[in-house]
Amino acid sequence: MELTKSDIYEEIGTFGPTNLRKLIATFDWESIINAENSMDQNCKNFTNKFLEYINDCIPQKEVTIRPNDKIWFNSDLRREIRKRDRLHKQARRSNSIPDLNKYKKQRNNVNNLKRYTKDQFYLNANSLLDEFASGNSKSYWSLMKKLAKTSGNSTHITQLKNENDELVTENYDKACLLNKYFCSISTINENNDKSPEFLTRSNSKIDIFFINSNQVIDILQTLKLGKASDPAMEYACELWDGCTQQEAYNLEHV
Numbered sequence: 480m481e482l483t484k485s486d487i488y489e490e491i492g493t494f495g496p497t498n499l500r501k502l503i504a505t506f507d508w509e510s511i512i513n514a515e516n517s518m519d520q521n522c523k524n525f526t527n528k529f530l531e532y533i534n535d536c537i538p539q540k541e542v543t544i545r546p547n548d549k550i551w552f553n554s555d556l557r558r559e560i561r562k563r564d565r566l567h568k569q570a571r572r573s574n575s576i577p578d579l580n581k582y583k584k585q586r587n588n589v590n591n592l593k594r595y596t597k598d599q600f601y602l603n604a605n606s607l608l609d610e611f612a613s614g615n616s617k618s619y620w621s622l623m624k625k626l627a628k629t630s631g632n633s634t635h636i637t638q639l640k641n642e643n644d645e646l647v648t649e650n651y652d653k654a655c656l657l658n659k660y661f662c663s664i665s666t667i668n669e670n671n672d673k674s675p676e677f678l679t680r681s682n683s684k685i686d687i688f689f690i691n692s693n694q695v696i697d698i699l700q701t702l703k704l705g706k707a708s709d710p711a712m713e714y715a716c717e718l719w720d721g722c723t724q725q726e727a728y729n730l731e732h733v
Contacts, residue, residue, distance in 0.1 A: 551600035
């Protein structure tokens, strides 16, 4: 089976925390995070440096993601399909009876393997759901999403009409039209309105506060390793699991 434009190539990192921990523990964070910079700038400096260390310490490998494959499709079936396609090309070139018979035999083998693979997947689906539901919620919902996935592309927006009853077909124009519409219904005229008055509930206020290393460790230990917002932060969550006192001290100003 040839790769299509819908195939996605991703770089997957193999996490090795030893060097990353060492770099974080020895780097002078106060050189890029200080009171002279704004909070946004300090956050940006920290993020850039941390991602730089991640790229240096985590080896990458390229994998192929095929989003259009059926959920029961596996590598064995893909290998047999490629073999069938090769025999088909060979039979068309030679136009000989033996080559044609080889192709037909492989074609029947692929068709039978498709049915068997599909049937086996759905027979095991219930047991997989029970297993994931009891111990791995992320895998459970991932499998549920695949099982409930419908055929066809549901993200396509058909042509729209603008305020002049003209048809809009281009994606950019449709996006601008929808954006304009939602902005119009969300606009509130506040010219003659007064802001509500809120009663003061306390006379106390916080001018500035400091976070020590123990508080850093307490917060980092509450992170859920499977709830990272992106791959970089997923590696960060793995790193923070078992964060040492020295590492927390280096990051207490972040």
